[in-house]
């Protein structure tokens with residue numbers, strides 16, 4: 001039995017309703033998501049955790065409009081994604097969602113500043129200079145703006161990617177293992193920035209992570225197992241998340257009425 005989390009449509013920046021995603025067909029088909037219902041509350045930092053193969057990346061990709069669902073519906077704000085054609089979906093991702101990936105995904109020939117404003121330049125939108133300035137200061141990149149990615153450390157590159165994600169004031173930022181390639185100090189800087197963007201700017205952030213310490217920066221953690229949401233933790237700490245993760249192989253399934 002899976003549980004649902006926070007389905008309060010009025011306050012959700014994004015939500016999934018009974019979302020199913022199956023890779024392959026027939027006997028070899030894999031149900032990566034099995035009727036997942038979840039809302040990502042506006043202005044909060046949500047971490048998505050679970051064992052390897054539990055469906056974390058699939059959930060993020062479906063909720064961010066990077067992958068199609070086989071059943072159910074995803075909404076960004078009040079916009080349902082499945083009726084959208086490719087062009088409108090691309091425009092929605094560009095205009096309303098910010099992305100941070102494990103591999104930074106910066107353009108090597110552009111400076112840090114050019115990378116930060118690139119999505120808006122591509123969209124033909126004029127960056128809000130005061131806002132971009134504020135982001136640059138918050139992320140601590142003022143003295144690195146003319147550097148190319150190869151001239152920056154991994155942590156600095158990921159902070160450029162975070163600034164890029166926030167520069168267009170997206171409704172929601174999806175971060176997929178944003179600290180997966182970073183040492184603990186750089187991880188701390190990136191996570192503190194994401195945390196601060198929620199606290200100071202009211203940004204909504206959803207982060208997939210394997211790392212209990214990273215999840216400890218979030219307001220809430222949702223736990224996936226076998227393509228279902230099986231638990232949720234408010235005000236997590238790294239220790240509590242670690243304890244919960246240890247229980248995954250042996251934890252009994254929750255029955256009806258046992259939702260957190």
Ligand SMILES: Nc1ncnc2c1ncn2[C@@H]1O[C@H](COP(=O)(O)OP(=O)(O)OP(=O)(O)O)[C@@H](O)[C@H]1O
Nearest residue numbers: 023024030032050051052053054055056057058059
């Ligand atoms: N493109 C694909 N084709 C076939 N199966 C896939 C595909 N993508 C994911 N899967 C399967 O779907 C399930 C969920 O995968 P997913 O990558 O979402 O899990 P995850 O929790 O993000 O895993 P990890 O922590 O290892 O990154 C797994 O069994 C995986 O093998």
